[in-house]
Amino acid sequence: MTSSLKQFGRESLIYGFGHVLIRIVTFLLMPLYTNKFTQAEYGTLTLVMTFIGLVQIVYVFGMNNALMKFYTRAEEDRRQVVTTTFLSLFIAAIVFSSCLSLTARPLSQVLFGLNQPLWIHYAAAILVLDTISVRGMVLLRFNNRPMQYILLALVNVTVTMSANILLVLRCSRGVTGAIESTVLAALASFLLVLPIISREFKGSSYSQTLLKRMLWFGLPFVPGAFFQFVMDLADRYLVDWLGSREMVGLYGAGYKIGSIMLILQTGFNLGWLPYFLKKEKDPEAPQLFARIATYFAVGLTGVWVFMVLFADLIVRLRFGSITLIGSEFWTAVEIIPLVMLGYIFLGFYDMLMPGIYYRNKSHLVAIYRGIGAVTNIVLNLLFIPRWGIMGAAWATCLAFALMSCTLYFQTQRLFYIPFRWARILSYLGLATLVYILKIQLHPGGWMLVGIFLVYLAIVIFSLRRDIRNFFRSSSGIKD
Helix, strand or coil: CCCHHHHHHHHHHHHHHEEEEEEEEHCCCCCHHHHHCCCCHHHHHHHHHHHHHHHHHHHCCHHHHHHHHCCCCCCCCCCHHHHHHHHHHHHHHHHHHHHHCCCCHHHHHHHHCCCCCCHHHHHHHHHHHHHHHHHHHHHHHCCCCHHHHHHHHHHHHHHHEEEEEEEEEEEHCCHHHHHHHHHHHHHHHHHHHHHHHHHCCCCCCHHHHHHHHHHHCCHHHHHHHHHHHHHHHCCCHHHHHHCCCCHHHHHHHHHHHCCHHHHHHHHHHHHHHHHHHHHCCCCCCCHHHHHHHHHHHHHHHHHHHHHHHHHHHHHHCCCCCEEECCCCCHHHHHHHHHHHHHHHHHHHHHHHHHHHHHCCHHHHHHHHHHHHHHHHHHHHHHHHHHHHHHHHHHHHHHHHHHHHHHHHHHHHHHHCCCCCCHHHHHHHHHHHHHHHHHHHHCCHHHHHHHHHHHHHHHHHHCCCCCCCCCCCHHHCCCC
């Protein structure tokens, strides 16, 4: 069991690191955007990226999930799976992007309140390129090519940063320059994954029959993906509608910092999904998954506690003449803990996926994400007029919590995992206590450090047996 956990840990670290590299660029750009853009300009950029995130769901139409499931099945012809997936995605992407480009002018007015058809054309290009490149990176993960995966991530980060420095900082192209930088990064990733795809691509292997089977499995994920988008991103448009474009910029900045938890959770999921798919027939799987869930809770709550204590100081870090986050955006720090807590709940939601995949119950994803999405919209409508961006953050956090809790009772009947709830809830309770102390006492300086060290000591003490067993197994001594 220990060796299996180590394998999972290595895979999660490698591919999670690659994912973090790609996503961390959004944080590296925060000093540039929040010091260069006004709240309204950053709010507009946030809406553009939100639109791209929504439309991506249509472009993929569940084939991402189908590719991962069918590619790992021993009875499937991998060449046929790859050819059918990528040919279908590419043709559909060209059709969808053509439709966007043809309606670019009125669409930009409706979505952004601005006459900027060029942004829609750029979005159409990004969507085609990302549709292929992201799925190409899935092949790298399933073929155990970590170095290529990380190399691709490094190229993406380098191109994105270089392009933004040139177009936004040097050439002062504003929001347009930021979008153009995204186009260039997407193009670089696309060109790098083409050789990877071509190794297993053969036009004559395309199968209409296989496509129908893949769609039968994948399409039920589309409503779920849409509802996930609603929970992740739609609140930006609600803040714009019920508040102002400046509020969107402020909310987007705080949410971006809080989404570091999403990056970590997604990085974990990159290793988690292929791992549990390979463990379907393993009789030890339930116990393995329970242990992983416990360590997962420890890791994420530790990051949450750190940000609760030090986020105020982090956003004010100074690099020469600029701060990590522009002073105009500092008040957004109040929503960071709530955003991060919501993504912890989302992490537990992903921990429940084995039952969905093992029993082919993909339609449940749509149902429970739908519960979360409806809850999120209703709470946003109630909370934003009263509490502004803090209300939007609370709405998202509570929606994720409800979605995860309701799915838990369903999936435990499909595939029972003996979660160690006493330990998991104790870690969450301890983290909550730290949050309350921070709000009530407003500690500073060394007191913050002291609270964090006490928290770490308690957690390490509770894990002493697991740590001891880990080192014993590493030394060849059996548990």
